[in-house]
Amino acid sequence: MPLYQCINCHHQASLTVGTIMESSSTDLRKWFTALFLVSSTESGINALRLSNVLQVTYKTAWLMLRKIRQSITQADDAAKLSGHVYIDNAKCGKPFTGFHYEADEYPVLVGAAIDDQQQLDCIKIQMVDKSHYDEFQVLSVAIDCFCEKHIDLDAAVTYSERKRMKRKDMKGYPVFRIARAWMKRTYHGLGQVHLQHYWNEFCWRFNTKLRNLPLFESMLKLCVATSITTYAKLVKQG
Template structure:
Protein backbone atom coordinates (compact mmCIF):
# COMPACT_ATOMS: atom_id res chain seq x y z
CA UNK A 1 0.00 0.00 0.00
CA UNK A 2 1.45 3.31 -1.09
CA UNK A 3 2.00 6.24 1.23
CA UNK A 4 0.04 9.44 0.75
CA UNK A 5 3.27 11.26 -0.06
CA UNK A 6 3.53 9.27 -3.30
CA UNK A 7 0.66 11.32 -4.78
CA UNK A 8 2.48 14.03 -6.72
CA UNK A 9 0.08 14.61 -9.62
CA UNK A 10 -3.64 14.51 -10.33
CA UNK A 11 -3.02 11.35 -12.35
CA UNK A 12 -1.40 9.71 -9.30
CA UNK A 13 -4.44 10.62 -7.22
CA UNK A 14 -6.90 9.25 -9.74
CA UNK A 15 -4.84 6.08 -10.12
CA UNK A 16 -4.80 5.45 -6.38
CA UNK A 17 -8.47 6.30 -5.79
CA UNK A 18 -9.87 4.89 -9.00
CA UNK A 19 -13.15 3.57 -7.52
CA UNK A 20 -15.59 4.55 -4.79
CA UNK A 21 -14.66 1.32 -3.03
CA UNK A 22 -11.02 2.37 -2.80
CA UNK A 23 -12.13 5.71 -1.34
CA UNK A 24 -14.35 3.96 1.23
CA UNK A 25 -11.44 1.77 2.35
CA UNK A 26 -9.16 4.79 2.71
CA UNK A 27 -11.66 6.95 4.57
CA UNK A 28 -12.55 4.13 6.96
CA UNK A 29 -8.91 3.81 8.05
CA UNK A 30 -8.56 7.58 8.26
CA UNK A 31 -11.68 8.08 10.37
CA UNK A 32 -11.21 4.98 12.54
CA UNK A 33 -7.47 4.20 12.47
CA UNK A 34 -7.84 1.75 15.38
CA UNK A 35 -11.12 0.24 14.23
CA UNK A 36 -14.75 1.31 14.42
CA UNK A 37 -15.82 3.46 17.39
CA UNK A 38 -19.50 4.28 17.88
CA UNK A 39 -19.91 8.09 18.09
CA UNK A 40 -22.73 7.64 20.63
CA UNK A 41 -21.52 4.98 23.10
CA UNK A 42 -17.90 4.36 22.01
CA UNK A 43 -18.57 0.66 21.44
CA UNK A 44 -15.99 -0.98 19.14
CA UNK A 45 -18.12 -3.34 17.05
CA UNK A 46 -20.69 -2.71 14.32
CA UNK A 47 -22.85 -4.44 11.74
CA UNK A 48 -22.28 -3.21 8.18
CA UNK A 49 -25.33 -2.28 6.10
CA UNK A 50 -24.45 -2.19 2.39
CA UNK A 51 -27.81 -1.33 0.81
CA UNK A 52 -26.96 2.37 0.32
CA UNK A 53 -24.43 4.25 -1.83
CA UNK A 54 -22.09 4.36 1.15
CA UNK A 55 -22.08 1.64 3.81
CA UNK A 56 -23.77 2.28 7.15
CA UNK A 57 -22.27 1.04 10.40
CA UNK A 58 -24.78 -0.01 13.07
CA UNK A 59 -23.39 -0.21 16.57
CA UNK A 60 -23.91 -3.67 18.06
CA UNK A 61 -24.45 -2.18 21.51
CA UNK A 62 -26.76 0.83 21.10
CA UNK A 63 -27.90 0.26 17.47
CA UNK A 64 -26.90 3.78 16.46
CA UNK A 65 -26.22 4.02 12.72
CA UNK A 66 -23.44 6.15 11.29
CA UNK A 67 -21.54 6.48 8.03
CA UNK A 68 -18.06 7.39 6.91
CA UNK A 69 -19.05 10.96 6.10
CA UNK A 70 -21.15 11.59 9.22
CA UNK A 71 -19.54 14.35 11.25
CA UNK A 72 -17.26 15.39 8.37
CA UNK A 73 -17.61 18.29 5.96
CA UNK A 74 -18.93 15.75 3.42
CA UNK A 75 -21.97 14.92 5.54
CA UNK A 76 -25.20 15.23 3.54
CA UNK A 77 -23.36 15.50 0.23
CA UNK A 78 -24.33 13.35 -2.75
CA UNK A 79 -21.05 14.13 -4.52
CA UNK A 80 -18.83 11.07 -4.96
CA UNK A 81 -15.93 10.43 -2.58
CA UNK A 82 -13.55 10.46 -5.55
CA UNK A 83 -14.52 14.03 -6.35
CA UNK A 84 -14.21 15.10 -2.71
CA UNK A 85 -10.72 13.62 -2.41
CA UNK A 86 -9.74 15.34 -5.64
CA UNK A 87 -11.00 18.66 -4.26
CA UNK A 88 -9.02 18.15 -1.03
CA UNK A 89 -5.85 17.44 -3.00
CA UNK A 90 -6.27 20.43 -5.31
CA UNK A 91 -6.86 22.84 -2.42
CA UNK A 92 -3.79 21.49 -0.61
CA UNK A 93 -1.45 22.32 -3.47
CA UNK A 94 0.89 25.06 -2.25
CA UNK A 95 2.05 26.13 -5.71
CA UNK A 96 -1.38 27.03 -7.10
CA UNK A 97 -4.79 28.15 -5.95
CA UNK A 98 -8.11 26.66 -7.00
CA UNK A 99 -11.34 28.53 -7.60
CA UNK A 100 -14.84 27.17 -8.09
CA UNK A 101 -14.81 27.59 -11.87
CA UNK A 102 -11.65 25.54 -12.27
CA UNK A 103 -12.71 22.92 -9.73
CA UNK A 104 -16.09 22.44 -11.42
CA UNK A 105 -14.33 21.73 -14.73
CA UNK A 106 -11.81 19.29 -13.25
CA UNK A 107 -14.22 17.15 -11.21
CA UNK A 108 -17.21 17.70 -13.51
CA UNK A 109 -19.75 19.19 -11.14
CA UNK A 110 -21.81 22.36 -11.34
CA UNK A 111 -20.29 25.67 -10.31
CA UNK A 112 -22.70 25.79 -7.35
CA UNK A 113 -21.53 22.37 -6.11
CA UNK A 114 -17.86 23.27 -6.54
CA UNK A 115 -18.33 26.56 -4.70
CA UNK A 116 -20.09 24.83 -1.80
CA UNK A 117 -17.35 22.19 -1.56
CA UNK A 118 -14.64 24.86 -1.41
CA UNK A 119 -16.66 26.86 1.11
CA UNK A 120 -16.87 23.82 3.43
CA UNK A 121 -13.16 23.08 3.07
CA UNK A 122 -12.25 26.67 3.92
CA UNK A 123 -14.60 26.60 6.91
CA UNK A 124 -12.66 23.59 8.25
CA UNK A 125 -9.38 25.44 7.74
CA UNK A 126 -10.72 28.54 9.52
CA UNK A 127 -11.92 26.46 12.47
CA UNK A 128 -8.47 24.92 12.84
CA UNK A 129 -6.84 28.34 12.59
CA UNK A 130 -9.07 29.68 15.37
CA UNK A 131 -8.05 26.80 17.62
CA UNK A 132 -4.31 27.27 17.06
CA UNK A 133 -3.01 30.52 18.65
CA UNK A 134 0.38 32.02 17.92
CA UNK A 135 3.17 31.21 20.37
CA UNK A 136 6.57 32.67 21.22
CA UNK A 137 7.21 36.35 20.53
CA UNK A 138 4.50 37.85 18.32
CA UNK A 139 4.80 40.86 16.02
CA UNK A 140 2.24 42.37 13.71
CA UNK A 141 0.94 45.40 11.86
CA UNK A 142 -2.27 46.80 10.38
CA UNK A 143 -2.67 47.01 6.62
CA UNK A 144 -5.47 47.07 4.04
CA UNK A 145 -6.62 44.56 1.43
CA UNK A 146 -8.08 45.59 -1.91
CA UNK A 147 -7.49 44.69 -5.53
CA UNK A 148 -4.61 47.15 -5.46
CA UNK A 149 -2.34 47.51 -2.39
CA UNK A 150 -3.04 50.62 -0.36
CA UNK A 151 -1.56 52.45 2.58
CA UNK A 152 -4.81 53.94 3.80
CA UNK A 153 -8.43 52.89 4.07
CA UNK A 154 -10.55 53.73 1.04
CA UNK A 155 -14.08 52.59 0.16
CA UNK A 156 -14.08 48.89 -0.66
CA UNK A 157 -10.90 48.15 1.26
CA UNK A 158 -10.67 45.90 4.29
CA UNK A 159 -8.30 46.54 7.21
CA UNK A 160 -6.60 43.55 8.77
CA UNK A 161 -3.95 42.60 11.29
CA UNK A 162 -1.03 40.59 9.93
CA UNK A 163 0.92 38.87 12.70
CA UNK A 164 3.62 36.25 13.05
CA UNK A 165 5.33 34.35 15.82
CA UNK A 166 9.12 34.60 16.04
CA UNK A 167 11.25 31.82 17.51
CA UNK A 168 13.99 32.37 20.10
CA UNK A 169 16.65 32.25 17.37
CA UNK A 170 14.84 34.88 15.33
CA UNK A 171 13.31 32.58 12.73
CA UNK A 172 9.86 33.42 11.36
CA UNK A 173 7.17 31.21 12.84
CA UNK A 174 3.48 30.82 12.06
CA UNK A 175 1.36 33.46 10.36
CA UNK A 176 -2.13 34.84 10.99
CA UNK A 177 -4.13 37.45 9.13
CA UNK A 178 -7.36 38.65 10.74
CA UNK A 179 -9.86 41.24 9.52
CA UNK A 180 -10.66 44.30 11.61
CA UNK A 181 -13.93 46.21 11.60
CA UNK A 182 -13.36 49.47 9.63
CA UNK A 183 -15.23 51.36 12.35
CA UNK A 184 -12.45 50.42 14.78
CA UNK A 185 -9.92 52.54 12.90
CA UNK A 186 -9.27 56.23 13.39
CA UNK A 187 -6.95 57.98 10.94
CA UNK A 188 -5.37 54.64 10.05
CA UNK A 189 -4.82 53.70 13.69
CA UNK A 190 -6.29 50.64 15.37
CA UNK A 191 -7.61 51.16 18.88
CA UNK A 192 -5.43 49.64 21.59
CA UNK A 193 -8.40 47.65 22.87
CA UNK A 194 -8.62 45.91 19.50
CA UNK A 195 -4.93 45.04 19.58
CA UNK A 196 -5.57 43.49 22.98
CA UNK A 197 -8.62 41.65 21.63
CA UNK A 198 -6.52 40.18 18.82
CA UNK A 199 -3.97 39.01 21.39
CA UNK A 200 -6.68 37.43 23.55
CA UNK A 201 -8.19 35.55 20.62
CA UNK A 202 -5.14 34.58 18.59
CA UNK A 203 -2.07 34.58 20.85
CA UNK A 204 -1.29 31.89 23.41
CA UNK A 205 -1.13 33.02 27.02
CA UNK A 206 2.38 31.59 27.23
CA UNK A 207 3.60 33.89 24.46
CA UNK A 208 5.66 36.97 25.19
CA UNK A 209 4.05 40.41 25.06
CA UNK A 210 2.47 40.99 21.70
CA UNK A 211 3.75 43.87 19.63
CA UNK A 212 1.10 45.00 17.15
CA UNK A 213 2.16 48.02 15.14
CA UNK A 214 -0.99 50.10 15.01
CA UNK A 215 -0.21 52.11 11.90
CA UNK A 216 0.63 50.48 8.57
CA UNK A 217 3.06 53.28 7.60
CA UNK A 218 5.49 52.04 10.23
CA UNK A 219 6.08 48.57 8.80
CA UNK A 220 9.16 48.15 6.58
CA UNK A 221 8.16 47.28 3.02
CA UNK A 222 11.05 44.84 2.72
CA UNK A 223 10.29 43.07 6.02
CA UNK A 224 9.48 39.33 5.83
CA UNK A 225 6.10 39.94 7.47
CA UNK A 226 5.04 42.54 4.92
CA UNK A 227 6.29 40.32 2.10
CA UNK A 228 4.09 37.51 3.45
CA UNK A 229 1.09 39.83 3.19
CA UNK A 230 2.07 40.77 -0.37
CA UNK A 231 2.29 37.08 -1.27
CA UNK A 232 -1.22 36.57 0.12
CA UNK A 233 -2.48 39.60 -1.81
CA UNK A 234 -0.99 38.32 -5.08
CA UNK A 235 -2.29 34.78 -4.50
CA UNK A 236 -5.85 35.95 -3.85
CA UNK A 237 -5.93 38.36 -6.79
CA UNK A 238 -4.27 35.94 -9.25
CA UNK A 239 -6.49 33.00 -8.27
CA UNK A 240 -9.80 34.66 -7.44
CA UNK A 241 -9.42 38.04 -9.20
CA UNK A 242 -10.30 39.99 -6.10
CA UNK A 243 -12.35 38.98 -3.08
CA UNK A 244 -15.18 40.80 -1.35
CA UNK A 245 -15.22 41.43 2.37
CA UNK A 246 -17.91 38.77 3.04
CA UNK A 247 -15.62 35.78 2.44
CA UNK A 248 -12.22 37.44 2.68
CA UNK A 249 -11.38 35.98 6.10
CA UNK A 250 -11.72 32.38 4.90
CA UNK A 251 -9.32 33.04 2.02
CA UNK A 252 -6.83 34.69 4.38
CA UNK A 253 -7.04 31.62 6.63
CA UNK A 254 -6.46 29.35 3.64
CA UNK A 255 -3.31 31.25 2.68
CA UNK A 256 -2.02 31.07 6.25
CA UNK A 257 -2.73 27.33 6.31
CA UNK A 258 -0.61 26.87 3.19
CA UNK A 259 2.12 29.11 4.59
CA UNK A 260 2.23 27.40 7.98
CA UNK A 261 2.27 23.84 6.65
CA UNK A 262 5.14 24.68 4.28
CA UNK A 263 6.96 26.34 7.18
CA UNK A 264 6.75 23.13 9.20
CA UNK A 265 7.66 21.01 6.17
CA UNK A 266 4.49 19.00 6.65
CA UNK A 267 2.17 17.70 3.97
CA UNK A 268 -0.69 20.12 3.37
CA UNK A 269 -2.53 17.26 1.65
CA UNK A 270 -2.39 15.07 4.77
CA UNK A 271 -3.23 17.94 7.09
CA UNK A 272 -6.22 19.01 5.02
CA UNK A 273 -7.54 15.45 5.00
CA UNK A 274 -7.23 15.46 8.76
CA UNK A 275 -9.14 18.73 9.08
CA UNK A 276 -11.93 17.83 6.67
CA UNK A 277 -12.45 14.23 7.69
CA UNK A 278 -11.03 13.30 11.06
CA UNK A 279 -11.10 16.50 13.07
CA UNK A 280 -14.89 16.61 12.94
CA UNK A 281 -15.17 13.05 14.23
CA UNK A 282 -15.35 12.35 17.99
CA UNK A 283 -12.95 9.45 17.48
CA UNK A 284 -10.32 11.62 15.81
CA UNK A 285 -6.85 11.91 17.23
CA UNK A 286 -5.41 14.09 14.48
CA UNK A 287 -3.57 17.26 15.42
CA UNK A 288 -2.90 20.12 13.02
CA UNK A 289 0.72 20.30 11.84
CA UNK A 290 1.61 17.02 13.58
CA UNK A 291 3.81 15.23 11.04
CA UNK A 292 2.68 11.81 12.22
CA UNK A 293 -1.01 12.66 12.51
CA UNK A 294 -2.26 10.46 9.70
CA UNK A 295 0.92 9.07 8.19
CA UNK A 296 -0.14 5.69 9.50
CA UNK A 297 -3.53 5.85 7.79
CA UNK A 298 -3.45 3.36 4.99
CA UNK A 299 -4.36 4.24 1.44
CA UNK A 300 -6.54 2.07 -0.73
CA UNK A 301 -5.10 -1.25 -1.81
Protein backbone atom coordinates (compact mmCIF):
# COMPACT_ATOMS: atom_id res chain seq x y z
CA MET A 1 0.00 0.00 0.00
CA PRO A 2 1.66 3.29 -1.10
CA LEU A 3 2.06 6.17 1.34
CA TYR A 4 1.02 9.73 0.53
CA GLN A 5 2.96 12.66 1.95
CA CYS A 6 1.72 16.15 2.78
CA ILE A 7 3.75 18.77 0.91
CA ASN A 8 3.63 21.10 3.94
CA CYS A 9 4.21 19.01 7.08
CA HIS A 10 5.55 15.91 5.29
CA HIS A 11 3.22 13.65 7.28
CA GLN A 12 2.75 10.30 5.56
CA ALA A 13 -0.49 8.33 5.46
CA SER A 14 -2.08 5.54 3.45
CA LEU A 15 -5.47 5.46 1.75
CA THR A 16 -6.88 3.28 4.52
CA VAL A 17 -6.25 5.75 7.35
CA GLY A 18 -9.45 6.48 9.27
CA THR A 19 -11.22 3.37 7.97
CA ILE A 20 -11.83 -0.11 9.37
CA MET A 21 -9.00 -1.30 7.10
CA GLU A 22 -6.33 0.90 8.67
CA SER A 23 -3.24 -1.01 9.89
CA SER A 24 -4.72 -4.28 8.63
CA SER A 25 -2.23 -6.75 7.19
CA THR A 26 -5.00 -8.30 5.08
CA ASP A 27 -4.78 -7.52 1.37
CA LEU A 28 -7.07 -4.66 0.35
CA ARG A 29 -8.55 -6.78 -2.44
CA LYS A 30 -9.69 -9.31 0.15
CA TRP A 31 -11.32 -6.54 2.14
CA PHE A 32 -13.31 -5.41 -0.88
CA THR A 33 -14.22 -9.00 -1.66
CA ALA A 34 -15.49 -9.40 1.90
CA LEU A 35 -17.56 -6.22 1.63
CA PHE A 36 -19.01 -7.43 -1.64
CA LEU A 37 -19.88 -10.86 -0.26
CA VAL A 38 -21.50 -9.43 2.87
CA SER A 39 -23.62 -6.98 0.90
CA SER A 40 -24.42 -8.98 -2.22
CA THR A 41 -25.69 -12.21 -0.67
CA GLU A 42 -29.26 -12.16 0.63
CA SER A 43 -28.43 -14.06 3.80
CA GLY A 44 -25.01 -12.55 4.44
CA ILE A 45 -21.97 -14.67 5.12
CA ASN A 46 -20.48 -16.25 8.24
CA ALA A 47 -16.83 -16.24 9.27
CA LEU A 48 -16.19 -19.89 8.39
CA ARG A 49 -17.41 -19.48 4.84
CA LEU A 50 -15.59 -16.17 4.41
CA SER A 51 -12.32 -17.69 5.63
CA ASN A 52 -12.65 -20.42 3.00
CA VAL A 53 -13.46 -17.99 0.19
CA LEU A 54 -10.67 -15.52 1.03
CA GLN A 55 -8.17 -18.20 2.09
CA VAL A 56 -7.51 -16.51 5.44
CA THR A 57 -7.69 -17.83 8.99
CA TYR A 58 -11.01 -18.03 10.81
CA LYS A 59 -9.80 -15.36 13.26
CA THR A 60 -8.99 -12.97 10.40
CA ALA A 61 -12.36 -13.57 8.76
CA TRP A 62 -14.17 -13.11 12.08
CA LEU A 63 -12.32 -9.86 12.74
CA MET A 64 -13.12 -8.50 9.28
CA LEU A 65 -16.82 -9.26 9.72
CA ARG A 66 -16.79 -7.89 13.25
CA LYS A 67 -15.27 -4.62 12.04
CA ILE A 68 -17.87 -4.38 9.29
CA ARG A 69 -20.65 -4.92 11.82
CA GLN A 70 -19.06 -2.36 14.12
CA SER A 71 -19.39 0.26 11.38
CA ILE A 72 -23.03 -0.76 10.93
CA THR A 73 -23.64 -0.51 14.68
CA GLN A 74 -22.17 2.98 14.87
CA ALA A 75 -24.39 4.12 12.01
CA ASP A 76 -27.41 2.47 13.63
CA ASP A 77 -26.75 4.21 16.95
CA ALA A 78 -26.47 7.59 15.21
CA ALA A 79 -29.78 7.29 13.32
CA LYS A 80 -32.96 7.73 15.37
CA LEU A 81 -36.49 6.62 14.60
CA SER A 82 -38.92 9.44 13.84
CA GLY A 83 -42.57 9.99 12.95
CA HIS A 84 -44.93 7.55 14.67
CA VAL A 85 -42.87 4.83 16.32
CA TYR A 86 -44.37 1.56 17.51
CA ILE A 87 -42.35 -0.42 20.04
CA ASP A 88 -43.10 -4.14 20.08
CA ASN A 89 -41.96 -6.67 22.66
CA ALA A 90 -40.66 -10.00 21.32
CA LYS A 91 -38.88 -13.02 22.75
CA CYS A 92 -35.89 -15.01 21.50
CA GLY A 93 -34.22 -18.24 22.49
CA LYS A 94 -36.79 -20.95 21.76
CA PRO A 95 -40.31 -21.36 20.35
CA PHE A 96 -42.99 -19.36 22.16
CA THR A 97 -43.81 -21.08 25.46
CA GLY A 98 -45.79 -18.45 27.34
CA PHE A 99 -45.52 -14.99 28.81
CA HIS A 100 -42.41 -15.56 30.90
CA TYR A 101 -38.67 -15.77 30.28
CA GLU A 102 -36.70 -18.93 30.96
CA ALA A 103 -32.95 -19.13 31.53
CA ASP A 104 -32.02 -19.42 27.85
CA GLU A 105 -34.54 -16.86 26.60
CA TYR A 106 -34.26 -13.10 26.33
CA PRO A 107 -36.55 -10.25 25.26
CA VAL A 108 -35.93 -7.76 22.47
CA LEU A 109 -37.63 -4.48 21.67
CA VAL A 110 -38.56 -3.85 18.05
CA GLY A 111 -38.98 -0.22 17.04
CA ALA A 112 -40.92 0.42 13.83
CA ALA A 113 -41.17 3.94 12.42
CA ILE A 114 -44.29 4.54 10.31
CA ASP A 115 -44.47 7.43 7.82
CA ASP A 116 -47.43 9.67 6.91
CA GLN A 117 -48.64 7.09 4.36
CA GLN A 118 -48.73 4.43 7.10
CA GLN A 119 -45.80 2.65 5.49
CA LEU A 120 -42.86 1.18 7.37
CA ASP A 121 -39.97 3.64 7.16
CA CYS A 122 -37.29 2.21 9.46
CA ILE A 123 -36.75 -0.64 11.92
CA LYS A 124 -34.55 -1.21 14.97
CA ILE A 125 -34.17 -4.38 17.04
CA GLN A 126 -32.49 -4.05 20.42
CA MET A 127 -31.78 -6.64 23.08
CA VAL A 128 -33.04 -5.73 26.54
CA ASP A 129 -30.45 -5.40 29.29
CA LYS A 130 -30.68 -8.21 31.85
CA SER A 131 -31.37 -5.70 34.61
CA HIS A 132 -34.34 -4.29 32.67
CA TYR A 133 -36.63 -7.33 32.74
CA ASP A 134 -37.73 -9.94 35.21
CA GLU A 135 -39.17 -13.42 34.81
CA PHE A 136 -42.50 -12.17 33.50
CA GLN A 137 -42.10 -8.79 31.84
CA VAL A 138 -39.94 -6.08 30.33
CA LEU A 139 -39.68 -3.25 32.84
CA SER A 140 -40.57 0.35 32.04
CA VAL A 141 -36.93 1.39 32.39
CA ALA A 142 -36.16 -0.67 29.26
CA ILE A 143 -38.73 1.29 27.27
CA ASP A 144 -37.37 4.58 28.60
CA CYS A 145 -33.81 3.63 27.64
CA PHE A 146 -34.89 2.52 24.16
CA CYS A 147 -36.74 5.80 23.59
CA GLU A 148 -33.85 7.90 24.84
CA LYS A 149 -31.22 6.18 22.71
CA HIS A 150 -33.10 5.28 19.54
CA ILE A 151 -36.13 7.56 19.09
CA ASP A 152 -36.29 11.22 18.11
CA LEU A 153 -37.65 13.53 20.81
CA ASP A 154 -40.47 14.75 18.54
CA ALA A 155 -41.69 11.27 17.63
CA ALA A 156 -45.04 9.87 18.74
CA VAL A 157 -44.50 6.57 20.55
CA THR A 158 -46.86 3.62 21.01
CA TYR A 159 -45.73 0.64 23.08
CA SER A 160 -47.38 -2.66 22.20
CA GLU A 161 -47.23 -5.01 25.17
CA ARG A 162 -47.14 -8.63 24.06
CA LYS A 163 -49.79 -9.65 26.59
CA ARG A 164 -52.30 -7.09 25.40
CA MET A 165 -51.98 -7.15 21.62
CA LYS A 166 -52.32 -9.78 18.95
CA ARG A 167 -49.14 -10.33 16.99
CA LYS A 168 -50.84 -9.43 13.72
CA ASP A 169 -51.49 -5.94 15.13
CA MET A 170 -47.87 -5.37 16.16
CA LYS A 171 -46.12 -3.19 13.55
CA GLY A 172 -42.58 -4.46 14.02
CA TYR A 173 -43.19 -8.09 14.92
CA PRO A 174 -43.49 -9.40 11.32
CA VAL A 175 -40.06 -7.94 10.56
CA PHE A 176 -38.67 -9.46 13.75
CA ARG A 177 -39.81 -12.91 12.59
CA ILE A 178 -38.00 -12.37 9.28
CA ALA A 179 -34.88 -11.25 11.17
CA ARG A 180 -34.95 -14.27 13.45
CA ALA A 181 -35.28 -16.67 10.51
CA TRP A 182 -32.46 -14.85 8.65
CA MET A 183 -30.16 -15.16 11.63
CA LYS A 184 -30.86 -18.87 12.13
CA ARG A 185 -30.33 -19.54 8.42
CA THR A 186 -26.95 -17.81 8.20
CA TYR A 187 -25.35 -18.01 11.63
CA HIS A 188 -25.22 -20.93 14.02
CA GLY A 189 -24.55 -21.14 17.74
CA LEU A 190 -24.45 -17.40 18.37
CA GLY A 191 -23.79 -16.33 21.94
CA GLN A 192 -25.48 -13.30 23.43
CA VAL A 193 -22.19 -11.40 23.81
CA HIS A 194 -21.99 -10.34 20.15
CA LEU A 195 -25.62 -10.96 19.22
CA GLN A 196 -26.70 -7.31 19.10
CA HIS A 197 -24.36 -6.67 16.17
CA TYR A 198 -26.14 -9.35 14.14
CA TRP A 199 -29.52 -7.74 14.84
CA ASN A 200 -27.98 -4.45 13.71
CA GLU A 201 -26.73 -6.05 10.50
CA PHE A 202 -30.19 -7.30 9.65
CA CYS A 203 -31.78 -3.91 10.39
CA TRP A 204 -29.21 -2.14 8.24
CA ARG A 205 -29.93 -4.49 5.35
CA PHE A 206 -33.68 -4.10 5.78
CA ASN A 207 -33.61 -0.31 6.10
CA THR A 208 -31.21 0.14 3.18
CA LYS A 209 -33.50 -1.92 0.95
CA LEU A 210 -36.53 0.07 2.15
CA ARG A 211 -34.83 3.20 0.86
CA ASN A 212 -33.89 1.50 -2.44
CA LEU A 213 -30.20 2.17 -1.83
CA PRO A 214 -27.43 -0.10 -3.18
CA LEU A 215 -26.09 -2.30 -0.39
CA PHE A 216 -22.46 -2.48 -1.51
CA GLU A 217 -22.01 1.26 -2.00
CA SER A 218 -23.82 1.99 1.27
CA MET A 219 -21.67 -0.47 3.19
CA LEU A 220 -18.49 0.88 1.63
CA LYS A 221 -19.39 4.40 2.77
CA LEU A 222 -19.92 3.17 6.32
CA CYS A 223 -16.63 1.29 6.44
CA VAL A 224 -14.48 4.14 5.15
CA ALA A 225 -16.10 6.50 7.67
CA THR A 226 -15.49 4.26 10.70
CA SER A 227 -12.21 4.65 12.57
CA ILE A 228 -9.86 1.78 13.25
CA THR A 229 -10.49 -0.47 16.22
CA THR A 230 -8.53 -3.42 17.57
CA TYR A 231 -9.38 -7.07 18.12
CA ALA A 232 -9.01 -6.65 21.89
CA LYS A 233 -11.45 -3.73 21.96
CA LEU A 234 -14.01 -5.53 19.82
CA VAL A 235 -13.93 -8.63 22.00
CA LYS A 236 -14.25 -6.52 25.14
CA GLN A 237 -17.15 -4.49 23.73
CA GLY A 238 -19.20 -7.59 22.92
